[in-house]
Amino acid sequence: MSKIEVKNIYKIFGAHPKKWLEAAQQGISKDELLARSGHTLGLRDISLSIDEGSIYVIMGLSGSGKSTLIRHFNRLIEPSAGQILVDGVDVVTLGKRELEAFRQRKMSMVFQRFGLMPHRTVLENAAYGLAIQGVGKEEREQRARQWLEQVGLSGFEKQYPHQLSGGMQQRVGLARALATDAEILLMDEAFSALDPLIRREMQDHLLQLQAKLNKTIVFITHDLDEALRLGNRIAILKDGELVQEGTPEDILLNPANDYVQAFLQDVNRGKVLNATHAVNPPRLTLTMRSRPAHALERMQALRYEYAPVLDGKRLAGMLTVDAARQAAGSGDRDVSGYIDEISSVPAATGLDEILARLLHSDQPLAVTGENDEFIGMLSRRKVVELVTPPAIEPSADSAAGQSGPAAAEPASVEFAEPPAKAS
Incomplete structure (x- = not known):
């Protein structure tokens, strides 16, 4: 369910924004608008839907309009046109x-x-929002103490901001925001002033808090690694316009243009993508009760050297062609006594972990979901392709090679060779 709906927001900075709104709506460029009118195009026709209880990241380079947009949500900046709906109420x-x-x-x-506020203690800073709400001193201090404890600052209540590290100061700011029990948390470049290690710690802390609180969080950043780590969905802005919106996986796998792709070059893709993205859906599965002769016939028809065997939906192991021949010649009624073990990984396993595992083994690897439910066989080729960033400007021949028939991988490449040679 949507908590925030942004509908067709325009923002023009200058003395007469209404006069130039129609020109912006007709598509005048940012540079031309400035040259002709002295006005600056801040946002053009932005529409977003932010789900309740999600972390929604808005990102872009300096001047992209991300901070301008978030300040529309609480009307610190007034839009030139458009709507901001929060729980169905137009904030405008x-x-x-x-x-x-x-x-x-x-x-x-x-x-x-x-x-x-430098002249107030940590406790007074954390309780400030409650004081604005008119909450009594005893209650607001009690609630502020609880949130300081939640962000790991218990015992620092009487300190002043200058006595704290940057990371600790940001924890005070987070405690102050959470103490008011607001449903929506707006975080504008909240961690960008911190050192990398402290920044990572704050990201961890935010994710831990969100798992308990389930707030709706709108998070602004210029760092794609941070966006991919925190966001349930990501919107990327450029020059006041929305260039792509989607899940982290959407953006990594299908960048909309060179601008987005340039962001992706240095991203650790293996930490974002998981086994689900590198799986081949099965064309052939057997069951514990499969008849040996029938199993052998199907495997030979597809030229498979092995096939996964299921017990219900659960992965039980694999049957090789040699074992199927042996079972067929023995007169046994099913293949249950001829199943070999097969290694598997949970679907949520990161590709970085899987890649490390593949470097030490050439055995086939199955992917499983909840309760060992079989999803498919891992494609080594897909793993390599997914963890390797694409070129920003591929040549025409290269682009054709990536999308043409020669680049297509058989859906069952792992089944086409013996287990020891699976690729």
């Missing part, structure tokens, strides 16, 4: 008093530079 239509209440209770914000 709220009067001054309604907007004030909305900001206090519906949304909290965490800023890049922490936004702490």
Whole structure:
């Protein structure tokens, strides 16, 4: 269910934005608008749907409009046109008093530079949003203490911001935002001022908190690694326009253009993609009760050296052609006594872990879901293709090679060779 709906938002900065709105809607370029009018195009026709309880990442380079967009959600910036619907209510239509209440209770914000008041203690900073809401001193301090404990700052209540590290200061800002119990958390480049190790720790902490709190979080960043790690969905902006929106997997596997692809060059794809993305759906599966002669006939018809054997939906092992011949000649009624073990990995296993495993073994590898349910056989070729970033500007011949018949992989390549040579 959508918590936030952004519909056709335009933002023009300048003395007479309404006068130039139609030109922006007709597609005038950002440079031409500036040259003709002295106005700056901040956002053009942005529409997004943000699910309740998700982490939604908006990213782009400096000047892309990402911070401008997030400030529309609580109307720190007024749109030139469009709607911002939160739980079905258009924030753009709220009067001054309604907007004030909305900001206090519906949304909290965490800023890049922490936004702490240097003359107040950690406890007073964490309780500040509650004080604005009119919560009594005893209750707000109690709630602030609870959230400081949640972010790992218990015992620092009497310290002042200058006595804390950057990461600790950002934890205070996070505690302050969470203490108001707002349903929506806006985080504008919240971790970008931190050192890499502390930044990683804060990402971990945010994910741990989100697993318990299930807030709707809108997170702004210019770092694609951070976006891919945190986001349930990602929107990428360029020059005030939306160039791609989707899941992390969508963006990694199907970049919309060279701008997006350039972001992907240095991404550790193996940490984002998993075994599900590199699986070949099975063309042949056997069961524990398969008749040996029938199993051998099917395997020979497809020229398979082995086939997975299921016990219900669960992966029981594999049957080789040699074992099938032996079973057929023995007179046994089924193949259950001729099954060999086969290695498997859970579907959620990252490709980086799988790649390390494949380097030490040439045996076939099955992919399983919950309760060992068989999904398919892992494709070594797909693993290599997926962890290797594509070229930003492939040549025409290369592009044709990637999409042409020669690049297509048989759906059952692992079954086409003996287990010891599976590729």
